[in-house]
Amino acid sequence: MSGEILDNRGRGNTGWSWPAVHPEGRKFGLIVAALSAAAAFFAWETIAWPLAFLAIGVLAFFRDPVRVSPRDDRLILSPADGQITQIQKVSPPRELCADDGSGVRGMVDAPVTRISIFMSVFDVHINRSPISGTIRRVVYIPGKFVNADLDKASDENERQHVLVERTDGVQVGFTQIAGLIARRIVPFVKGGDIVAVGQRIGLIRFGSRVDVYLPAGTEPKVLMGQRTVAGETVLAEIGEAPLIEGIGQ
Template sequence: MAGELRDNRGRGEAEWSWPTIHPEGRKFGLIAVGIALVVLLLLDWEILGWPLLALSAGVFAFFRDPERVVPQGEDLVLAPADGLVSLIVQVAPPPELQGPDSTGNPGLGPDPVTRVSIFMSVFDVHINRAPVGGTIRRVAYIPGKFMNADLDKASEDNERQHILIERPDGRAIGFTQIAGLVARRIVPFVKPGDIVAAGQRVGLIRFGSRVDVYLPQGTDSKVLLGQKVIAGETVLAQIGAQQLIEGVSQ
């Protein structure tokens, strides 16, 4: 049940259930089903109709919105997206997230920080979630290209949307939704001034893409290159914690 408190000592209840379909995707699924039924029933083209019907199920699955159990902790930074950790690099935050805005709200500094990039394939859940709780201070949409989102330069060249969240302690965390080869629409659920909880749904990107997270100064990633992460559940970092973590693929 959504909103139920659960812990690592067995408190709460857990059961499997079918994920819901986000309203943003229902129209696409229904359109796909309608086309499949026309081809299958009216035109009697079974060789094309059945694959189209299977594709319709895939469209609904793409927009699935499963419940997540969000870890609670003041200094935790959670993964904002499902997918593969494809890059962990030291870079300066994008200019759109740097410095104060027109109202004086602080942004990120110009110095290099750790950026963790999460690549979402078409098979991943594409609902994005807030990595921390706080107030949305900035939502900046930048039009651009639609190159492979797995490439490093996609952070600067592709269509993207920057979001800055100010925590209650005044520390700001920025992340960027990046469109990819197939993705053609970044859909925000929030606007400046909104207050969000860690793990809350903040947007989606249609059909394959990437999300970059800019960790605060003095903070290392707790996930490894090549690791699969889950939005709203995987702890990406703990603010102020620096530690080399190694893993072996097997």
């Protein structure tokens, strides 16, 4: 199914399959599996079995399922799997706004809507581009490793800012934030790369958060507490600002 065009009128073929494991995680799974095999060889079953289950858990963490991304220039898709824990008006990070000397304009330093998506260790941790366009900035900031679900994590934790710009100048910024367990942000792209909506742009190891900064005049089409799927869930429609209410049940 990967690379195949599918639509809302029945075109395309699809079916369930085991998700692949991203190469970034295969080495970790193999290391733990090798330790499990060594423990089993020496009949250390009390160690071998937990290590075997840990190896399966590591491979599951780095799973990389195929996603079907809607191709519509009006849509902003979720860059991460997880739960929406914050929706609030804030100014974008300074690194996405300030003149960095490259000649590429940044976001306007004025309040916009930020959507925070928290990823637990059970979520897929491959992050994807919310729109099609050119990567204008990738800025890595070292920092702390406090709980990624806290508001201060956006300003204090280790993080990486990414700015994507469409051909018409519309920009969407997002920030990958490390958490208590996460200890490395792995980028797949660099400044100047052209990406498609839903394309894989990086991952964060072992639990984290992604903040998305919507363009001015755009409000979310998702609710607090809602679950998102990277590359598939529509976060917003550019230029639209609807009030949507929901109920937990």
